[in-house]
Amino acid sequence: MKDYLVKALAFDDQIRAFAVSSTHLVEEARRRHGCWPTAAAALGRTLTVGAMMGSQLKGDEKITIRINGNGPIGSIIVDADSKGCVRGYASNPEVHFQYDSGKLNVGMAVGTDGQLSVTKDLGLKDYFTGQVPLQTGEIGDDFTYYYAVSEQVPSAVGVGVLVEPDNSVRAAGGFILQVMPGATEETLTKLETALSTIKPVSTMIDEGYTPEKMLEAIFGEEVRILEHQEVRFECNCSKERFESGIMSLGNDEIQAMIDEDNGAEAVCYFCMERHHFTAEELEKLKTK
Ligand SMILES: [Zn+2]
Structure with a gap:
């Protein structure tokens, strides 16, 4: 089954909700980067939020999430667009910490001495960046804080990634719930009660809950699904995009790559x- 997300409204349309199953997307990232379990969870949680944040964009808009808490994992960078394409990496994917319970200690890998920032590329060189200090490094809490402080939208963000003993991703997913302007006290109370009684998101994911089922577990019958969207790991890199990077190294450096490696x-x-350049192709990238 493919990964997908749903957009919904709940509690008399006073709560906006997103839920996603992201198992394949996170496993693809884990496999490409060779992540150890805790790094897979940290990157996977960020990719999962990224997929949902991307779905709130329009047309060609894009977002970039940057997390750096000065922990062993270094930076986590995630890009997402409005069409369900998400990509990302962690600067050190070979990181693994767990609590005594066996649960992955994402906060330890990420650290809390740093920032979470989200840059929205709205096209025509119009950028908006929001930044907040990391709270726990557990990702979900940090995005909840980001929404409250940077976007002034009271929200609840729940994300989970479960990793098998062989390091592959068994299940991943999550939700974002947002309080719409004008929501009543009664609705807020209902939401708080619902959130305090649901199973942990990692349990729901482990039990194979679909995005719809996750929202039903929270809102009961008071939820209205508006839209489905496929999500996937996809990178838009191409050989052409690397050409300007090579050109910027200068002719001497390019000549060295030709002489020493017969290519790059x-x-x-x-x-x-990996994008390979032959000696002949490198020759053409020299500035005349
Ligand atoms: Zn790429």
């Missing part, structure tokens, strides 16, 4: 795809 290989940080 550029690796995309986001997807780890």
Whole structure:
């Protein structure tokens, strides 16, 4: 079954809700980057939020999420667009910490001495960046805080990634719930009660809940699904995009690659795809 997300309204349209199943997307990222379990969870949670944030964009708009808490994982970078394409990486994917319970300790891998930032590329060089200090490094809490402080939208963000003993991703998914302007006190109370009684998101994902079922678990019958959208790991890198990077190294450096390696290989940080340049191709990239 493919990964997908749903957009919905709940509690008399006073709550906007997103829920996603992202198992394949996160496994694709895990496999490409060779993530150890805790890094897979940290990157996977961020990719999962990214997919839902992307779905709130229009047309060609894009977002970039940057998380750096000065923990062992370094930076986590995730790009998403409005069409369900998400890509991302962690600067050190070989990180693994767990609590005594065996639960993955994402907060330890990410750290809390740093920021979460979200840059929206609205096209025509129009950018908007919101930034907040990291709270727990557990990702879900950090986005809840981001929405409250940077976007002034009271929200609840729940994300989970479960990793098998062989490091593959068993299940991933999550939700974002947002309080619409004008929501009543009664609705807020209902939402708080619902959130305090539901199973942890990782349990729901482990039990194979679909995005719809996750929202039903929270809102009961008071939810209205508006839209479905497929989501996937996809990188838009191409050989052409690396050409300008090679050109910027200068003729001497290009000549060295020709003399020493008879070519060059550029690796995309986001997807780890290798783009090979022959000596002949490098020759053409020299500035005359
Ligand atoms: Zn790529």
